[in-house]
Amino acid sequence: MSGPVGQPTRGTTGTNRLRRNDRWIAVSEALRKAADPLVVDLGYGASGVTAFELAQRLRQRRADAEVIGLELDPERVATARSQLQDVHAGRTPFASDLPVSFERGGFEVPLPGGGRRAVIRAMNVLRQYDEADVADAWRLVASRLAPGGMLFEGTCDEVGRIASWVDVASDGLPVRFTISLRLADLEHPGIVAERLPKALIHRNVPGERVHELLTALDREWDRAAPLSTFGPVQRWLAAVTTLRAQGIPVQGTKSRWRLGELTVPWATVAPAS
Structure with missing residues (x-):
């Protein structure tokens, strides 16, 4: 390939915007079992802060984790490298030895010296693409993963309170x-419809599986309203537990649900056609 593959993003980013996805990656099997815990923050935006935060959180789980930020725009790469100099000089809240670097690249996910990546994170990257482009993008990016690696692709709001993503395997x-939501002050979980991944955002209509899931989640959230007296976490736990009892294959345990997460197999939300 002659150059970076992909379309420029808006570049919008901000402190702690991707914290929900960070903590998901930090406990992922892809990171935990990786022989070489190399993580790519693909399309990190106009600032390198998401890569710094990701590296900081991953080090709490894997001290040998390393993060490489990739962007199409050489000016964004230059900006992030300048920020990294401040990190190394101890002029930021981040550890001065933070294992982060920045390179120019896109969906081809280049790495100096080649090699494979344990994890590739691509949040808010596919929003401007057509739904028909998603599968090809997944395949290209995922082909750069090591065996057992994982691509995490999705969307979140500007302050990181509403997020959703898809785990894509190396094939x-x-x-x-x-789904990952800040439960405090949450009116309805269905608000995540505004921040669904590109593969699903146009599918939140009657007859589609993701619409059925969000409708059921809103329904059980409403039914659990009396538990608000004990806080939004208890209300969320009740709603998720009921969905599971109804046959929806909710994954994970209460320790993850307490974070405002709801995870299901892809088949549960896959587009009908």
Whole structure:
């Protein structure tokens, strides 16, 4: 390939915007079992802060984790490298030895010296693409993963309170879908419809599986309203537990649900056609 593959993003980013996805990656099997825990923050935006935060959180789980930020725009790469100099000089809240670097690249996910990646994170990257482009993008990016590696692709709001993503395996096929919401002051979980991944955002209509899931989640959230007296976490736990009892294959345990997460196999939300 002669150059970076992909379309420029808006570049919008901000401190702690991707914290929900960070903590998901930090406990992922792809990172935990990786022989070489190399993680790519693909399309990190106009600032390198998401790569710094990701590296900081991953080090709490894997001290040998390393993060490489990739962007199409050489000016964004230059900006992030300048920020990294401040990190190394101890002029930021981040550890001065933070294992982060920045390179120019896109969906081809280049790495100096070649090699494979344990994890590739691509949040808010596919929003401007057509739904028909998603599968090809998944396959291309995922082909750069090491065996057992994982691509995490999705969307979140500007302050990181509403997020969702898809786990895509190294064969380019989606494995599971996760919703992650800040429960405090949450009116309805269905607000995540505004921040669904590109593969699903146009599918939140009657007759589609993701619409059925969000409708059921809103329904059980409403039914659990009396538990608000004990806080939004208890209300969320009740709603998720009921969905599971109704046969929806909710994954994970209460320790993850307490974070405002709901994870289901991809087949539960896969587009009908």
